[in-house]
Amino acid sequence: MERQSINKFVQRLSALFAALFLPLYSIAQQGYAKETEMADVLYQNGRIYLVVFVMAIIFAGIILYLVRIEKKLNKLEKNS
Amino acid sequence: MLFLKKYWWKILTVLILSWVIVGGMLIEIPAIPKLGESARNLFYHVPMWYVMIVCFLISAINALRFLSKKNELYDAMSLEFVNVGIFFGCLGMLTGMVWASGTWGKAWSNDPKQIGAGLCLLTYFAYMVLRNSIQNKKNIATISAVYNVFAFALIVPLLFIIPARFESLHPASGESNPLQALYEQASAFRKVSLPAMLGWVLLGIWIYNIRIRIKKLELSKKWKDNQ
Numbered sequence: 001m002e003r004q005s006i007n008k009f010v011q012r013l014s015a016l017f018a019a020l021f022l023p024l025y026s027i028a029q030q031g032y033a034k035e036t037e038m039a040d041v042l043y044q045n046g047r048i049y050l051v052v053f054v055m056a057i058i059f060a061g062i063i064l065y066l067v068r069i070e071k072k073l074n075k076l077e078k079n080s
Numbered sequence: 081m082l083f084l085k086k087y088w089w090k091i092l093t094v095l096i097l098s099w100v101i102v103g104g105m106l107i108e109i110p111a112i113p114k115l116g117e118s119a120r121n122l123f124y125h126v127p128m129w130y131v132m133i134v135c136f137l138i139s140a141i142n143a144l145r146f147l148s149k150k151n152e153l154y155d156a157m158s159l160e161f162v163n164v165g166i167f168f169g170c171l172g173m174l175t176g177m178v179w180a181s182g183t184w185g186k187a188w189s190n191d192p193k194q195i196g197a198g199l200c201l202l203t204y205f206a207y208m209v210l211r212n213s214i215q216n217k218k219n220i221a222t223i224s225a226v227y228n229v230f231a232f233a234l235i236v237p238l239l240f241i242i243p244a245r246f247e248s249l250h251p252a253s254g255e256s257n258p259l260q261a262l263y264e265q266a267s268a269f270r271k272v273s274l275p276a277m278l279g280w281v282l283l284g285i286w287i288y289n290i291r292i293r294i295k296k297l298e299l300s301k302k303w304k305d306n307q
Contacts, residue, residue, distance in 0.1 A: 052105045059101055063094055066286060073293050080297055 090286055096279030100124075104272045114183055121179050122265075123272045127280035128172030129197070133239065134281050135165030135288070136204070140232035143225035155221035156299060158228055159211070160291040162204055164284050169201050184249050192243040193250045200235045207231055 084091075104123035112119045139161035146154035176194070177187040188194060210227055214220045243250070265273065 048105055052102055055101050055105070056098075059097060066290070069290055073290060073297075076297055077293065080300060 089282060093279060093282040093286055096275050097283060100272055100276040100279050104276065107268065107272060109268055110266045118179060118183055119269075121175070122269060123276045125172060125175040125179055126273070127276045128168050128175060129239075130277050131280050131284035132165045132169040132172060132200075133235075135161045135168065135284055136232055136235060139165065140229050143228035146221060146225045147229075152221065152299065153296070155225065156295045157292055158225060160288055160295055162207055162228070163291060164288045166201065166204050166208070167287075168280075168284055169197070169204070173197060173201065180249075189249065191249045192246040193239075193248055196238040196243050200238050203231045203234055203238075 100123055104120055109117075109119055139158045142154045142158035142161065145151075146158060176197075180189065180191075180194075181187040184191075207224060207227055211220055211224045214223060
């Protein structure tokens, strides 16, 4: 008898949780899908755009680094 | 305007290399057996060697200028071009080994071009060792300039003539014309591969430009101290 009532309680509890969270979950999913449209673009063509993005960042970093060194050198050349 | 006059070629470098990185990844390329999409390495691995060869060529020219004019600045230019050339040569070697292990099965398969490039790099490592092992500072510039000219004379057969005579895994091997691979290239590749050549060489010259300016500052300080 006791075990049956516990089972019923667990069933009701999980039904309640499902009723509460499943809609939230689906809403969250919708929001997620809306927010990550950019990611969808990145996933096209076997995700090659991800590689392009990474390489563009590395290249921009290297160029910025070179430009910074240039600026320091310009200063030194003016002083000497 | 003064800004553009001074920096136009550096801006050009950034523009060309941006196209090489984005376009090189995204253009449609013809299917090549075995290589597949890795054929895009043509835009990144091969230009490393062009940069190295251009650097070593200008370095040898400056070594000759030093031998005729005895100006210390020419020796500095020659040395810095070797530095940049070795840097890009090492990059070419590393990227080549990565590409080879993916397509030929092994990172090093004793291909004539691999051996030639390896010997070429060793020759220039020896140049640096030679420079740093001479005790008498007055002789360093002259001896290394003479070595430099011979080293460049050596890399011409090592990179162009010998590999062309043997069967090789590299494309267009066994052809007498070292530019044959370029002629056989599909035109789709050339949209990126030709700008890539120029762009990477310009980047190498940019790095050289920074190095030689540091060297000039050091030299002018040395000349001031000597006075």
